[in-house]
Amino acid sequence: MGTFLQARRAHRAVAVAADQSAAAAGDLWNAIVGAGSEPLAGSFAEAVQDTAPVEHAALLASDDVAAAYAFERLWACLPALPPRASPFELRGVARERWAAFDAQARRTEHLAGGFGWDVSAAWTHARDVELAHGDLHQVERIARLAGRMYAALRGARASRVHGVPAEVYSVEQGNDVSRLLPAEQVLLMEPVLETVVLERIASRRAAQYAVQGEAKKSKGPLVIALDESGSMHAARNEWAKAATVALCRVAFDEKRPVAVVHYSTSAVVQAIKPGDTEAVLRMVRHFLGGGTAIGLALGMAVQQVRQLAQRGHQGADIILVTDGVDGDQAAQEAALREGLALGVRLWTVAIECEVAETSPLRAKAAQYVRLGGAELAKGESVSLCVFRRT
Known part of the structure; x- marks a missing residue:
C-alpha cells in the first residue's frame, strides 16, 4: 500500500482533498488503510477508522485503487457534516458510507471473478463505468454469467482425453487409432503383442474411447x-x-x-x-x-x-x-x-x-x-x- 504522499500523486480525488486540507486528507487516508498514527480523538477520521469493515481490511491495506474509491466517498460527505457533530453522529455517517463501499466491493469481486481480472483492474473499470454514467449493474450481471460460462467450458474440456477431439462418454470397440485406450497403445509398443493389436484394429475390435461430438484438433483463431x-x-x-x-x-x-x-x-x-x-x-x-x-x-x-x-x-x-x-x-x-x-x-x-x-x-x-x-x-x-x- 502506498503512503498518503504516493496516493496524492496517483489519485486525483486524494490530490484535490489534499489541496483543501492536507492534514485532514492525510488523517482520513491513513484511517482508511490502517496506517500512520492514531487519528485525532472525536474527528471524522477516527469515526472512519472505528467503523471500517473488518472483512475489507486486507483489501484496503493492499489495494490503493479500492482505498482511493473509499476515500473519495468518505471525503465527499465532510461538507454535509453538522458543525459540532457528536462522535455518535460521525460514526453513523461513516457507517452509511462504508455500507455503500461494501456493496461496491461485492460488485467488484464479481467483475474480477467473472472477467478474470485482478482486483485493481476491477476497481479501476468499475470506476470507469460510473464516470461514464454506465450501467454497472448490467456489467456485473454479465460478469457473473461469464464466470459461470467459463467454469462450464473449462469443465467440459476437463472431461476430454488428451488427443481425442470430442467428449468421451464410454468405451467401445473400433479401429480409430487416435482414440485407442492407453492399454492398447502400450501393447502396440510390445513387439510380441503388436501383431495381435493390429489384427484387432483391422477387424474393428480394438478397445477405444467412445465419443460424442466433433471438435477441431487444431486450435486456431x-x-x-x-x-x-x-x-x-x-x-x-x-x-x-x-x-x-x-x-x-x-x-x-x-x-x-x-x-x-x-x-x-x-x-x-x-x-x-x-x-x-x-x-x-x-x-x-x-x-x-x-x-x-x-x-x-x-x-x-x-x-x-x-x-x-x-x-x-x-x-x-x-x-x-x-x-x-x-x-x-x-x-x-x-x-x-x-x-x-x-x-x-x-x-x-x-x-x-x-x-x-x-x-x-x-x-x-x-x-x-x-x-x-x-x-x-x-x-x-x-x-x-x-x-x-x-
Whole structure:
C-alpha cells in the first residue's frame, strides 16, 4: 500500500482533498488503510477508522485503487457534516458510507471473478463505468454469467482425453487409432503383442474411447460476430457478451487470437488481446442498435480470418450470434463461400429465433444451436455453442 504522499500523486480525488486540507486528507487516508498514527480523538477520521469493515481490511491495506474509491466517498460527505457533530453522529455517517463501499466491493469481486481480472483492474473499470454514467449493474450481471460460462467450458474440456477431439462418454470397440485406450497403445509398443493389436484394429475390435461430438484438433483463431441490432437488448445482449468473455478467456488460456465483429447494419471490428482489460470492458459495453446485416458481419469476419492467416494463425472458427435473419441470403452465401474456401468452420447461435433449415446460416454451419429465454441465464448454455452434440 502506498503512503498518503504516493496516493496524492496517483489519485486525483486524494490530490484535490489534499489541496483543501492536507492534514485532514492525510488523517482520513491513513484511517482508511490502517496506517500512520492514531487519528485525532472525536474527528471524522477516527469515526472512519472505528467503523471500517473488518472483512475489507486486507483489501484496503493492499489495494490503493479500492482505498482511493473509499476515500473519495468518505471525503465527499465532510461538507454535509453538522458543525459540532457528536462522535455518535460521525460514526453513523461513516457507517452509511462504508455500507455503500461494501456493496461496491461485492460488485467488484464479481467483475474480477467473472472477467478474470485482478482486483485493481476491477476497481479501476468499475470506476470507469460510473464516470461514464454506465450501467454497472448490467456489467456485473454479465460478469457473473461469464464466470459461470467459463467454469462450464473449462469443465467440459476437463472431461476430454488428451488427443481425442470430442467428449468421451464410454468405451467401445473400433479401429480409430487416435482414440485407442492407453492399454492398447502400450501393447502396440510390445513387439510380441503388436501383431495381435493390429489384427484387432483391422477387424474393428480394438478397445477405444467412445465419443460424442466433433471438435477441431487444431486450435486456431476465434472470430465472434455479435448481433447488436436493436432487438438484442437485455438478456439477449447480456448472454452474447458473457459468452464472448468466457470464450475469450478459454481462447487466451490456449494462446488463441480473438477478434470480435460488432454488427447491426454496420460493423465494427475489435481485436482483444490477453490482459487487455480495457478492451474487454469496451466490448461488454459496446452496442450499436439499429437493424441487422448478417452478410456484412460474415464478410468482415472472413476478412479477419484472412488477416489472421496472413500473420500465421491458421484454422479459424467463426461464431455467429444473432436473434434474427435479415433476408439478404445472397450476401450470406457469398461470405460463406469465401470462408469455406479458407477452411473456416461456422458456428451459428440463434437466440430466441429459428433459422430455416435451408438458410446458409444453418445448412452450412458445423454447429447450429437455438437458445430460448430460459437458457440465457444458464452458464452451461455456452457449451452448446462450441461442442457438437449427438
